[in-house]
Amino acid sequence: MSKKKSQLVDGMTLAEEFKNVNIKNELLAGLTVALALIPESVAFAFVAGVSPILSLQTSVVIGVVAAIFTGRPGMISSSTAAISVVMAALVASHGLEYLFGAVILMGLIQLLIGVLKLGKYARMIPYPVMLGFLNGLSIVIFTSQFELFKLNTTSGREWIQGLDMAIVLALVLLTMGIIQFFPKLTKAIPPSLAGIIILTLIAVSLDNFTGYHLQTVQDFAGMTLKGGLPKFYIPQLPLNLETLQVIFPYAFIAGLVGLTEAVLTLRVIDEMTDTKGNTDKEIVAQGLANLVNGFFGGMGGDAMIGQSIINVKSGGRTRLSAFVAPVVLLLFIMFGSSIINLIPLAALVGVMFMVVVGTFKWESLKYRGKIPKQDIVAMLAVTGITIFSDLATAVIAGVILSALAFAWKKGSEADAQVIDNEDGSRTYKLSGSIFFGSVLNFKDLFTPNQDPEVVIFDFENAKVMDYSGVEAINAMVEKYDLLGKKLLSFKLVVTVETSLKKQTN
Structure with a gap:
């Protein structure tokens, strides 16, 4: 990576950042990401035990603030599965007010880490750990889409059966094919957006002319997704030591998990674009985003590697696309709910499956016998822990394993x-x-x-x-x-x- 390119992203002014930018690509990339955020945000709401609208509004607030203050142009932030899992137990045991308080404290912890410039320690993460993280995250993204192959029934969510499943799978493959081959026809529209538009038209046509109904975003949410502007809100919590004892463990763990995912996402986008972001600045941006989000009744979030990859591959390179995505999402929630609710889940599953294909490091399957065994062990360990536990634990374990392996090797x-x-x-x-x-x-x-x-x-x-x-x-x-x-x-x-x-x- 050249020094010139590193400086171009790390310390450039807004005028420099938007010089020679393709505005159309940035806007379309933001639109594509906004559509991809919808089912993810709804799914995360179910995980955390909050309403879908709260999760969608969280994505809006975090996305806007992080885009403005970001240290990595082009990176997307939103409500995420990692934070949802951490906060779910708090919501179940103490309710929303404690959730909002924990998110505010989480933001303050992240701000402190950024101000103290502790992001430099992210450079200690070895490449095998990065590979394990990407492979594990790809598998998590892949398996998380299985929920979209189910129907809401009186006895809960059940798998789609028979011919219906075959049709859904065919449409998922069609979406993936459109994304793969559409750029050969034209690059005027991001292929992911083209796939969503074409599949939505197919779904509407099937519904109107044959009466066959494909599962849509509205079906998945179990409600019409429509809301208003996020409103400023001060959590109604007693300000005492007992409250702090309740929310601090959740805030601390969520803060570390969020920053780990953000830093690793930053490194992935750096490699994809051959540029360099500012880690400490991005940590501050994440902290500010969660701090503000807590005061707007949000559930917390961080950077999203899947949507960030969609953004970059769709042509998004600056904070403009990252800003457009949450703004368009807000407009959809307020005025375009009829469009959102019509999007078939098969289209969004196809988009995310292509993210999985692009995120998984396939070359790592050929590393046996070509790299040290200890690196393979670290990579597999991180992959497994990412799948079955959480990202922060996986990365910490990977770094420890790599350090011990290095010490053993140097010691011998x-x-x-x-x-x-x-x-x-x-x-x-x-x-x-x-x-x-x-x-x-x-x-x-x-x-x-x-x-x-x-x-x-x-x-x-x-x-x-x-x-x-x-x-x-x-x-x-x-x-x-x-x-x-x-x-x-x-x-x-x-x-x-x-x-x-x-x-x-």
Whole structure:
């Protein structure tokens, strides 16, 4: 990645950002994302135990604020599954007022992390962890669409059966085919938007001319999706320690989960566009978005990798498309509900399946035997934890696994070449890093009882990396001292801010 491109996104002015921008592509990309956000937001509402309108309005508020203050132009923020899962238990046990309070506190925590510029630690996330995250998230997105293959019945939601399922699957495949091949006909309209429009026309035609009804957004929501402007609201909560004890755990976990997903989404979009966003600025934007959202009665959210990919692939590159998406969503909620309610779920499933195809790192299936086993283990672990637990836990586990694997590998590289000199002394020509991961191996390199009276440690090709390494050397110095043998050192370099307890000559 060139330095010029990094600067172009990271520190550019609004005038620079919108210079040579294709406004039509930005607007159409925003429209496409707005349509794709609808079923996702409705589904997240069911997960969290809130009304669909509340989730849709959350997407509007978070989307607008994050787009204005974003550190990664082109990235989409909304209500998300990750936050919904965290907040569901709070809503069930304490109700909406505590949810709003937790979202406000969540925003403040994220703001603090951004102001302290802790986003730099995101660079510690290894690439195998990124691959595991993307693969796991792809599978989560894929399986989350299964709910759209069910019907509302008196006994709950049940799978579509027989011919109806075959028709739905055929229309999903048709949507995917349109998205894949439509750009070969014209690039004037984003292929995802074209797929949604064509499938909506097919659904309306089938309904009017044959009486065959495809499941729509309205059917999925169980209500006509129509609402108004989000309104400012102060949560009615007692301001005391007991309230803080209730909401803090949820706010803290949701804040970390949200920022983890936002930072990883930022890195994915960076790679897709060959540009560089500002991590700390994006964290502040996410915090502001959730803070404002809490005061407008929202359920909290973060960046959405699926919709961000749709936006970028549809031509969205600036904050304009990210701003248009929530604004158009708001207009749909207020004035275009009749259009929203007609969109067949098959079209939206097809769009998301194409996101899955584009997000999953297929090349990772061929890595066996080509990359270190520890990287494959870390990647698979992150994928599994992302699917069965949550993103933040998966990333933390992946980083820990990668760090331990690195420490083990570097620890096994500590070695010594033994040279018997003409004057009767013995030289240990050391190599590798001496630190907590290698101290046991380091001690096994020497044979004090069999060594001559004068021993030389040659550190020219070795480095002492931490206090554990210093202590390991001290232990050897003391052992040779007890045996009455003289120990010399050569080119000893200690990279920690300490010194040996007993200096060697």
